[in-house]
Amino acid sequence: MNREMAWRWRDVLVVAVVALAGCGRGPLGDEDLIKAANRSNIHRLTNLYSAFADQNRGVGPKDEKQFRGFVSKLSPERLERMGIDGAALDSLFVSERDSQPFEIKYGQKKPDGRSQTQGGGGAVPEVAVVLETAGVNGVRQAGFLGTRAVKSIDSGGIAKNE
Numbered sequence: 001m002n003r004e005m006a007w008r009w010r011d012v013l014v015v016a017v018v019a020l021a022g023c024g025r026g027p028l029g030d031e032d033l034i035k036a037a038n039r040s041n042i043h044r045l046t047n048l049y050s051a052f053a054d055q056n057r058g059v060g061p062k063d064e065k066q067f068r069g070f071v072s073k074l075s076p077e078r079l080e081r082m083g084i085d086g087a088a089l090d091s092l093f094v095s096e097r098d099s100q101p102f103e104i105k106y107g108q109k110k111p112d113g114r115s116q117t118q119g120g121g122g123a124v125p126e127v128a129v130v131l132e133t134a135g136v137n138g139v140r141q142a143g144f145l146g147t148r149a150v151k152s153i154d155s156g157g158i159a160k161n162e
Contacts, residue, residue: 042132049067060129101133126149
């Protein structure tokens with residue numbers, strides 16, 4: 001194969017690789033990522049509580065009325081992307097696992113994100129804001145402001161990431 005032909009094949013290969021790679025989206029699209037982050041009511045409420053805090057100087061809603069008002073003002077499209085039926089908001093506040101209303105800690109302040117230890121390197125601070133009331137088999141789930149993580153907490157108070 002001559003040099004000119006080799007360059008043509010190289011150009012074809014480069015164009016093919018760029019075309020197959022797409023625009024940097026990766027294997028999951030935006031909608032898939034939103035659904036994955038909101039796979040259950042505790043995830044949805046934790047994300048909504050965090051969104052409220054983000055818009056209110058890092059402080060969560062003062063009570064259930066303010067929180068429900070915030071959620072009800074979101075666009076139907078945003079609620080739908082999160083897997084929330086805007087016409088049935090009451091069901092959002094109930095755990096699918098234990099069928100009990102969530103315990104929500106209102107008025108919590110978002111951690112500042114700085115390490116609690118001198119010199120840094122510590123864990124990211126987080127505050128539990130959405131908790132299952134009863135849980136299942138001695139394990140309750142909790143959603144955290146600061147990291148937006150949902151963790152399982154056993155009867156000994158040990159948290160494990162979901």
